Amino acid sequence: MTARKPVKKLRPLPRLVGVIHSRADLDSAIRLRKPPDLFELRLDQLAGDLDAVENKASKLRTPLIITARHPQEGGANKLSIRHRRDLLSRFLHRARYVDVELRSASALRSILKLAGIKNVRRIISYHNLKSTPHSRTLQTKARAAKSWGADIFKVATRTDTPAQLARLLDFMTKKDVDLTVSVMGIGKLGAISRVLLAHCGSGLIYASLGKNHVEGQMSLEQLRAFGIG
Numbered sequence: 001m002t003a004r005k006p007v008k009k010l011r012p013l014p015r016l017v018g019v020i021h022s023r024a025d026l027d028s029a030i031r032l033r034k035p036p037d038l039f040e041l042r043l044d045q046l047a048g049d050l051d052a053v054e055n056k057a058s059k060l061r062t063p064l065i066i067t068a069r070h071p072q073e074g075g076a077n078k079l080s081i082r083h084r085r086d087l088l089s090r091f092l093h094r095a096r097y098v099d100v101e102l103r104s105a106s107a108l109r110s111i112l113k114l115a116g117i118k119n120v121r122r123i124i125s126y127h128n129l130k131s132t133p134h135s136r137t138l139q140t141k142a143r144a145a146k147s148w149g150a151d152i153f154k155v156a157t158r159t160d161t162p163a164q165l166a167r168l169l170d171f172m173t174k175k176d177v178d179l180t181v182s183v184m185g186i187g188k189l190g191a192i193s194r195v196l197l198a199h200c201g202s203g204l205i206y207a208s209l210g211k212n213h214v215e216g217q218m219s220l221e222q223l224r225a226f227g228i229g
Contacts, residue, residue, distance in 0.1 A: 014198045016229035017065060017206045018220060021045045025209045026056050035062045036207065036220055036229060038096065043068040043087040044075040050090070063096035065123065070101045073127035074214075081107045092120060097152070099123040102141055105148045112149060124150035129186060132157040132164040135171040142177045152180045152203055159185030159193050159216070168193060172200045182206075190216010198228045205229070 016036035020026050022045065029039055041064055046053045057064065068084035069075030079087075081104070088098060088111045098115045100108045102124050115122050124145035126138075138155060145153040159165045168183055175181060182204035185193030193216065198205045205228055207220045223229055 014202055014205045014228060016220060016223060017204050018209045019206055019213070019217075020209065021213045022210075023049060023052065023056075026053065028209045030056060030059045032209075032220075035060075038063050038065055038204070040065040040067060040099070040206065041091065042076075043091060044077055044079055044084070047077055047079065047083070047087060050087075054091070054094075057091070057094055064091075064094055065097040065099055066091045066095040067099035067123075067125075069127075070104050073101050073103070073125075074129060084108070085111060089114070092118060095120050097121045097123050099125050099154065100148075102126050102145055102148070105145075116149060121151040122149050123152045123154050123182070124148050125154035125156070128157040130158055132159060132167045132185075135167050135174060138167075138171040139174070139176055142171075142175065142179055142181065146177055146179050150179060152182055153177075154182040154204065156184050156186055158187050159189040160187040162189070165189045165193050165196075168197065169200065172197060172202070184216075186214055186216050188216070190214070191218050191222075194218055194223070195226050195228065198223075198226075 017038045017040050018036040019040045020029055021042050039060055068087040071078050098120050112122055126141050142153045165185055172183055180203040183197045183202045194205055207223050208217050
């Protein structure tokens with residue numbers, strides 16, 4: 001008998017996430033003829049107009065990631081942990097994913113538990129706006145994220161230098177935990193990092209819907225021009 005050749009496991013394609021920072025972004029998201037795979041609703045940015053946001057969010061045609069970002073990881077409006085918990089709780093029934101920072105996992109454990117009960121998937125995230133840690137540090141954080149029940153570990157760090165970008169690539173290629181990761185750079189090399197890391201297996205690629213709110217973030221059209229999404 002001829003031995004069967006092993007079947008090569010195909011790497012899943014990255015999914016595009018359109019980030020909704022504002023009411024204008026939300027209006028644009030509703031009008032898109034070709035929406036991305038997911039939208040991320042930045043509740044910390046939208047906290048001042050929740051009734052209108054909740055009404056319009058029901059008109060979106062693709063699933064939602066909800067997050068209310070920690071102030072030290074780029075969150076707007078200096079929201080307290082209680083305020084963030086209330087925002088996530090209010091919108092959880094609309095979400096496919098909830099994103100909670102690793103540093104907030106303990107304080108928001110009730111949200112993570114409720115997400116599990118409601119079959120909402122969990123993204124545990126780490127944002128470093130100043131630097132990129134060594135890949136060993138990121139591996140440790142990935143294992144911690146998995147211990148909190150993460151379905152995806154998201155990493156967004158400063159990539160102003162080739163050495164910082166190399167650390168993210170090293171983390172992607174040497175990942176030692178069985179967990180989907182979404183990895184991206186912020187800063188001077190942020191744009192190229194998103195293209196490179198998408199082709200290295202990053203599970204989610206985040207894009208702007210209008211004005212770029214994060215240095216290095218690309219638009220949906222730009223990422224699609226690179227064959228992503």
